[in-house]
Amino acid sequence: MPLIKTPPPHGGKLVESVVKKRDIAEKMIAGCPTYELKPTTLPDGTPIRHVYREIMSVCYGFFSPVEGSMVQNELERVLNERRLLSEWIFPYPILFDISEEDYKALDVKEGDRLLLMLKGQPFATLDIEEVYKIDPEDVATRTFGTPEKNPEVVREPFNDKHPGYVIYKMHKPVILAGKYTIVNEPKFKEPFDRFWFPPSKCREVIKNEKKWRTVIAHQTRNVPHVGHEMLMKCAAYTGDIEPCHGILVNAIIGAKRRGDYPDEAILEGHEAVNKYGYIKPERHMVTFTLWDMRYGNPIESLLHGVIRQNMGCTHHMFGRDHAAVGEYYDMYATQILWSEGIPSFGFEAPPNEVDYGLKIIPQNMAEFWYCPVCQEIAYSENCGHTDAKQKFSGSFLRGMVAEGIMPPRVVMRPEVYKQIVKWWKVYNYPFVNRRYLDMKNKELEIDLPAMEVPKA
Amino acid sequence: MPHYIAVYLDDARYEKIKGTPLEEKITYLFGGQLKSLVVEVPEDKSEKILKAFEKARIDSRGYIEDVPVAFRRALFEEIAKAKSLDVIDKVLERLDELVEAAKKEDEYIPPPDIE
Numbered sequence: 001m002p003l004i005k006t007p008p009p010h011g012g013k014l015v016e017s018v019v020k021k022r023d024i025a026e027k028m029i030a031g032c033p034t035y036e037l038k039p040t041t042l043p044d045g046t047p048i049r050h051v052y053r054e055i056m057s058v059c060y061g062f063f064s065p066v067e068g069s070m071v072q073n074e075l076e077r078v079l080n081e082r083r084l085l086s087e088w089i090f091p092y093p094i095l096f097d098i099s100e101e102d103y104k105a106l107d108v109k110e111g112d113r114l115l116l117m118l119k120g121q122p123f124a125t126l127d128i129e130e131v132y133k134i135d136p137e138d139v140a141t142r143t144f145g146t147p148e149k150n151p152e153v154v155r156e157p158f159n160d161k162h163p164g165y166v167i168y169k170m171h172k173p174v175i176l177a178g179k180y181t182i183v184n185e186p187k188f189k190e191p192f193d194r195f196w197f198p199p200s201k202c203r204e205v206i207k208n209e210k211k212w213r214t215v216i217a218h219q220t221r222n223v224p225h226v227g228h229e230m231l232m233k234c235a236a237y238t239g240d241i242e243p244c245h246g247i248l249v250n251a252i253i254g255a256k257r258r259g260d261y262p263d264e265a266i267l268e269g270h271e272a273v274n275k276y277g278y279i280k281p282e283r284h285m286v287t288f289t290l291w292d293m294r295y296g297n298p299i300e301s302l303l304h305g306v307i308r309q310n311m312g313c314t315h316h317m318f319g320r321d322h323a324a325v326g327e328y329y330d331m332y333a334t335q336i337l338w339s340e341g342i343p344s345f346g347f348e349a350p351p352n353e354v355d356y357g358l359k360i361i362p363q364n365m366a367e368f369w370y371c372p373v374c375q376e377i378a379y380s381e382n383c384g385h386t387d388a389k390q391k392f393s394g395s396f397l398r399g400m401v402a403e404g405i406m407p408p409r410v411v412m413r414p415e416v417y418k419q420i421v422k423w424w425k426v427y428n429y430p431f432v433n434r435r436y437l438d439m440k441n442k443e444l445e446i447d448l449p450a451m452e453v454p455k456a
Numbered sequence: 457m458p459h460y461i462a463v464y465l466d467d468a469r470y471e472k473i474k475g476t477p478l479e480e481k482i483t484y485l486f487g488g489q490l491k492s493l494v495v496e497v498p499e500d501k502s503e504k505i506l507k508a509f510e511k512a513r514i515d516s517r518g519y520i521e522d523v524p525v526a527f528r529r530a531l532f533e534e535i536a537k538a539k540s541l542d543v544i545d546k547v548l549e550r551l552d553e554l555v556e557a558a559k560k561e562d563e564y565i566p567p568p569d570i571e
């Protein structure tokens with residue numbers, strides 16, 4: 001077996017659409033019509049998405065080879081076959097949506113350059129290639145699938161209780177399609193700044209600083225308990241002639257569900273795993289991607305594959321109920337996709353075995369629990385004492401945390417728990433609540449340097 | 457059939473019941489690292505609890521879950537005070553106060569006192 005090497009970016013080349021020279025940026029935006037970005041909200045005003053996160057992820061290359069908001073033909077191909085017009089696989093519609101009223105007021109057309117403002121400052125441009133309308137509910141339904149059309153893995157019709165479905169359903173109906181370019185590079189606030197490794201930078205760190213030949217990615221939207229830690233450690237035993245050199249934690253940062261942990265606690269909780277030696281920092285590194293999670297289980301796992309391959313990972317671990325909420329999908333939907341494919345979603349074979357597919361290698365993992373008979377944290381496919389298992393359940397832990405009980409170190413590391421408490425004291429609450437969502441929506445993860453828009 | 461509520465003990469809580477008859481009733485999870493006391497709740501009383509707190513539910517093992525933090529904290533307070541597990545009536549006497557406290561828990565939960 002040949003040694004595994006860092007795969008190329010998805011689509012062959014990393015997208016990097018960030019103009020760093022102020023004079024060039026000023027020339028680009030001179031005299032452009034402007035539009036202040038708005039969050040996508042629920043009818044009651046709860047923010048559930050901010051398109052700035054998608055613009056960041058596109059322009060810094062996390063979503064390579066996607067370069068901007070999709071044209072109608074591309075949207076259709078993604079919904080029907082999960083393929084871009086360039087043939088490369090891609091799971092989700094990426095759209096710049098505005099309301100009819102805003103569209104009328106803006107008075108822009110194909111060929112125009114629109115300057116997107118964020119927090120009152122210039123942020124990015126959108127070179128409008130096409131303007132078209134969508135039926136958001138139809139896009140939402142087709143994005144996630146239906147029990148009739150996708151019988152392999154969809155178990156229940158999607159509805160308003162599914163956060164990803166609602167994000168697409170609440171998209172505005174007018175789509176401005178075209179390429180994004182960041183013209184005023186945002187500065188990340190603490191603690192986000194030290195976890196920001198866009199793909200080109202991440203590849204450089206993996207190669208030159210960490211010197212990892214093989215790297216396995218760990219998806220997270222959670223503060224890690226010891227079950228997660230064991231998953232990372234054990235999944236990393238895959239590799240080629242030796243276990244993977246590195247474990248890359250990539251947290252999804254964006255609007256969250258109530259009851260999840262705050263983003264800051266998630267990042268610093270994972271960092272505590274390496275800082276306090278549970279997995280040495282020589283082998284473990286924490287990063288994030290901006291994305292308002294769609295909870296699309298197999299569909300989301302494709303995006304995870306795209307992002308982490310672009311970041312330079314060779315492998316990706318997938319657990320059961322990957323990026324899932326509720327019982328819309330089969331709990332093994334992601335593992336089915338990566339082991340045999342899901343034809344109704346355009347995959348006759350796993351995503352890493354189709355043409356124009358991914359090069360990242362999946363590592364499907366089962367469950368970990370504490371077994372009092374084995375007297376160790378056991379892997380479900382090893383331990384035969386199923387009746388005695390003591391599970392690391394998220395709700396059991398959340399209950400203990402809310403009560404202010406320090407979990408035992410075999411369940412959650414004390415240093416990890418302290419990160420939860422640290423942010424609990426900041427926000428007066430251990431979990432995401434409405435106040436946190438509103439604050440986050442206002443503050444975002446970034447600040448923008450002041451920049452004038454020159455007259456044309 | 458009675459239901460149950462598990463009360464988890466960290467070191468601070470354990471100190472408060474150490475040396476009392478409760479110590480014998482501790483059950484150990486996760487290789488002895490997690491101590492808990494199991495309170496039995498007669499069915500008519502568990503109904504009262506479910507009625508008072510809309511998120512509360514009975515899980516597949518018959519445990520009452522998702523009760524407010526205020527309720528759980530009160531339950532331990534009464535256990536520590538009485539040095540007994542037979543305290544559910546005492547807790548239910550405080551139900552009105554706990555329902556009020558629980559209403560604020562979407563907004564604020566007091567953080568634990570650690571550095």
Ligand SMILES: [Zn+2]
Nearest residue numbers: 371374383385
């Ligand atoms: Zn066992």
